[in-house]
Structures are given as structure tokens and as C-alpha cells.
Amino acid sequence: MSKEAAKIPDHRPNNGHKKIPLHDAIMSGLAVMHLKYPSLLRFDEDCKEKPDKLNNLKALYGVEQVPSDSHLRDMLDPIETRYFRKFFTSLFSYVQRSGRLKQFEYFEEGYLAPVDGTGHFASGSINCQECCVKKPDSKNPQYYHQLLGMCLVRPGKKEVLPLAPEPIIQQVDASKNDCEKTALKRLLENTSREHPHLKLVLNFDDLYSDGPTIRLVKSYNYSFIMVAKDSSHVSLYEAVDELDARDKVSRYEFTDEDGFKHWFRFVNGVSINKSHKDVLVNYLEYVSVSPKGKKYVNTWVTDIELTEESVAKVMRGGRAKWKIENETFNTLKTQGYNLEHNYGHGKEHLATNFANLTFTAFLIDQIEQLACPLFQKALAAKKSKTALWHAIRGLFDWFLIGSWSDLLKAIIEEKSICIKGLISDTS
Known part of the structure; x- marks a missing residue:
């Protein structure tokens, strides 16, 4: 970095x-x-009160001089956010070169990649040139920032690999607020340019399951799995029921070794709606019932061919969308990353730049969890990420550190002083 x-x-x-x-x-x-x-x-206060921390910043982050908190904001505010995209492509290239990207293989059609939006700032008074605005002409306008995220996931795998998020911000000369669907156009364009050979199966919620979005996704040769609710896809459900009445719809069911019952209804090649009859999708309806009687119901449309052999895999891929909501956004908001915290709003790009740096930090941690044995052992020793972050900060604050390897070894060995003396007590 x-x-x-x-x-x-x-x-x-x-x-x-x-x-x-x-x-x-x-x-x-x-x-x-x-x-x-x-x-x-x-x-800022820690850097001033604990001079040895400057040595640690140089050893671990390559920092020679640390600006004050206000000066740091002033320096980061004017930077165009697009420059931070290289952080993500560089880290992603490492995962590719190391061969660990193969751990995320799931569909032959491409890597499973949920897409979703989240907010990271809201205020009734603080604002900048990039803020979107609700009720702009009222006495109480609301300013906010959002972003559209995409990450590679695999059902059953804890780690996720976020790609560069797309800011949902006020666009230049725009008469309306930016939105998720407009941001999706930029997200796909940037992703395709930065990863031209990366095959993807994009996973969306119901907001995106319409003709124009499907055409957009297919224009980049990506595949898709999209939630399709009955309330927003009346004609699609009617078409499937009509085909079902003519015995053109297939069914498949089984009970797994844990006692869960799985029921599928599916058909290939149905128009997404009457307005886009040429946009054909494959329809998958799914119901599961736990041994205790708890029911889960969902419906998806996809371009992956549905058969008795593929429906369970597509279903698991569709359900994996929660990984961007829970394993990514929720983690960034509740497990120490402080995505929604206002570190400083600025006048230009500061809020968006801080969000990108937060995502970068999260990606670094995910790659370490995926690829670094020392990180894995340190996490196992501390039993939780919150405890691991606390241990890392404690050593960083109070000891001279020679490298990340030495810091993690000290956590694993639960010693303040490394045997080799590369971590030493500053007192």
C-alpha cells in the first residue's frame, strides 16, 4: 500500500x-x-504522548512524519477518490498471484459477487459538495453519503474479498440525487476495466431484478442471480403459473442429513415482465422447512440453467447475498472499523476517502485471515477479532515493533517481549 x-x-x-x-x-x-x-x-494525541509510536508507524506503515488530526483532514480532503482504487486492485492482484483466489470458485460461470448499497454518513447540518440531500427545500434537509459495494464470496467460507466500492454521491451538474442503480453503471464499468478477465455471477436483491439492469449486466458478459418478489413481478409469477398449469414447470425436493426439507419449483426461459418480453430469465422458487418447523421462502431469477442437479447450488448462491450485508457491511459498522463514524467530513472528498480507507483496512484483514498463518494463529489465540484488535493496539502503543511478523508472534506467544528482541519494552 x-x-x-x-x-x-x-x-x-x-x-x-x-x-x-x-x-x-x-x-x-x-x-x-x-x-x-x-x-x-x-x-494524534497518542503519537505526541508516545514517541516510540512514530517508530512503529515507520516500521509497519512506512510513515516518516505524522500530520496533526486537523492537518490530516486538510491533506486528504482534496484527493480525488478514484486514486484509492489502486489499493484494491493491488491487493486483489496479490490474491490472484498467490493462487488463493481459487478458494472462492463456486460456479463455472464465474465468481459469486453480491452487490448492495449501504449508508455511512447522515446529518441534518454537516455537509459537503458530495452529499446527497433529502428534502433539500425544507427547513430540515438531511445530508447523507452511501456507497455501493461488491465482494467475492463463497457459500460456507468466512472470508470475503471486497472490490473497490462505488460512492453514491452528488454528481457534477446532476439535477437529482445519485442512487444505487446509477452507481451500478459506474461500478460495472470500473470493475470490467480493472478486472477485464474476471468472470462474475452478480447477486442482487429485488431492487435490481428488471429488464434494463439484466441487459446492463449481460452487456459485460456477467451472469446474475436476483431476488424476484411476487409484489414487484406480478406478470412473471403469472407466466410461471400458466406454464405450471401446462406441466411445463419442474419440481424437485429432498431432505438433507440434518432433517431440513428442501422444495424447488423451477423453469427456464421466462420473460422477466411484459415490458421486456425479450429479456428471458430462469425462475427458481424455493422453500425449506427445518426439523422444528421453521420455514424459509425465496424466489430468484438467473441466467444459469436450472436442473435438478443445479437448483440447490443456485439456491445457496442466492442465499449467500447475506454475506455482503452481514460479513461485510455489518462487520464494518460494528466490529471496530467504525464505518459510520464521522472522522471528519471536509468540503470535497474527505468523507468518501475515509470510507475507502476503511474498506482498504478491511480488505487487508480479510486477506491476512485468508493467507497469513501468523494472523490465523493470533486470531485463534485471542478467540475473537475484537480481542485481536485490542492486543494489536496494545503492543503498538507500548512497545517498539520491528515488523508485523514480530507483532503477531508476540500475540501468539502471549509475551510482551519477543525472544529475538525485535519487540522491546519501551519503559
Whole structure:
């Protein structure tokens, strides 16, 4: 990340000559998010009160000079958010080169990739040029930021791999607020450009299951699985029922080893609606009943061919959409990453840039959990991520650290002082 941060052009006059390098501000911001600091002020105060922390920032993040909290905001605010995309492509390339991307293979048609939107800022007074606005002409306008996320997942796998999120922000010369569907166009364009050979099966909720969105997805040669509720797909359900009355719809059911009953109704090649008769989808209706009688019901449309052999796999792929809601967004909001915390709003791009740095920190942790044996052992030793973050911060705050390997070894061994002396007590 340090190398990519150094490539981001300095927006200041004379390229910030004789000032704190922009690289150091960016990496300081990433350190705040990666170390799960509750505020920039706390980070600033710790750096001033604990001088050895500056050595740790240099060893772990390549930071030579740390700007104050207010100066850090001023330096990050004007940076165009698009420059942070390289963080994600660089990290993703590592996963590809290491061969670990194969762990996410599920469909022959491509990697399963849920897409969904989430908010990360809302206020009745604080705002910037990128804020979308609810009730702009009222006495109490509401300002907000959202983003559209995409991540690679695999049913049964804990880790997720987020790609660069797409900001849902006020667009230049736009008469209306930005929205998820408009952001999706940018997300797919950017993803296709940055990962031209990456085959994807995009997983959406009901908001996206319409003719224009399906055409958009297929224009990039991506496949899809979309929730299709009866309330928003009346003609589709009617068409399936008509085919069912003519014995053109298939059924399949089984009971698994845990006693869950699974029931499927499916048919291939049905028009998504009357307005887009040429947009054909494959319809999958699913019901499961637990041994205790708890029922789950859902319906999806997809372009993956449905057979008795494939319906269970497609169903599990459809249900995996919760991984972007729970394993990604909920984790970012409740497990130390503070996605919704206002570290500083700025006037230009600051709020969006902080959200991108938070996602970058999350991706780094996911890759470490996926690929780093020391991280895995440290997590097992602490039994929870919250405890692991606390241990990492504790060592970072109070000991001189030579490298990430030494820090993680100290956590695994539950010792304050590494045998080799690469971590030493600063007292």
C-alpha cells in the first residue's frame, strides 16, 4: 500500500515541497482505520504522548512524519477518490498471484459477487459538495453519503474479498440525487476495466431484478442471480403459473442429513415482465422447512440453467447475498472499523476517502485471515477479532515493533517481549 500511496499526485502547490509528504498523510489515515482508532484526535494525541509510536508507524506503515488530526483532514480532503482504487486492485492482484483466489470458485460461470448499497454518513447540518440531500427545500434537509459495494464470496467460507466500492454521491451538474442503480453503471464499468478477465455471477436483491439492469449486466458478459418478489413481478409469477398449469414447470425436493426439507419449483426461459418480453430469465422458487418447523421462502431469477442437479447450488448462491450485508457491511459498522463514524467530513472528498480507507483496512484483514498463518494463529489465540484488535493496539502503543511478523508472534506467544528482541519494552 505504501508504494501505491506514493504514486498519488500531490494536490498542493509545489507538490508540498518541504512539507509533510502526502504519502505519509494517506498511510497515517490507513493506519487509523487499520488499527481501529476511535478518532483522529486520539491517534494524534497518542503519537505526541508516545514517541516510540512514530517508530512503529515507520516500521509497519512506512510513515516518516505524522500530520496533526486537523492537518490530516486538510491533506486528504482534496484527493480525488478514484486514486484509492489502486489499493484494491493491488491487493486483489496479490490474491490472484498467490493462487488463493481459487478458494472462492463456486460456479463455472464465474465468481459469486453480491452487490448492495449501504449508508455511512447522515446529518441534518454537516455537509459537503458530495452529499446527497433529502428534502433539500425544507427547513430540515438531511445530508447523507452511501456507497455501493461488491465482494467475492463463497457459500460456507468466512472470508470475503471486497472490490473497490462505488460512492453514491452528488454528481457534477446532476439535477437529482445519485442512487444505487446509477452507481451500478459506474461500478460495472470500473470493475470490467480493472478486472477485464474476471468472470462474475452478480447477486442482487429485488431492487435490481428488471429488464434494463439484466441487459446492463449481460452487456459485460456477467451472469446474475436476483431476488424476484411476487409484489414487484406480478406478470412473471403469472407466466410461471400458466406454464405450471401446462406441466411445463419442474419440481424437485429432498431432505438433507440434518432433517431440513428442501422444495424447488423451477423453469427456464421466462420473460422477466411484459415490458421486456425479450429479456428471458430462469425462475427458481424455493422453500425449506427445518426439523422444528421453521420455514424459509425465496424466489430468484438467473441466467444459469436450472436442473435438478443445479437448483440447490443456485439456491445457496442466492442465499449467500447475506454475506455482503452481514460479513461485510455489518462487520464494518460494528466490529471496530467504525464505518459510520464521522472522522471528519471536509468540503470535497474527505468523507468518501475515509470510507475507502476503511474498506482498504478491511480488505487487508480479510486477506491476512485468508493467507497469513501468523494472523490465523493470533486470531485463534485471542478467540475473537475484537480481542485481536485490542492486543494489536496494545503492543503498538507500548512497545517498539520491528515488523508485523514480530507483532503477531508476540500475540501468539502471549509475551510482551519477543525472544529475538525485535519487540522491546519501551519503559
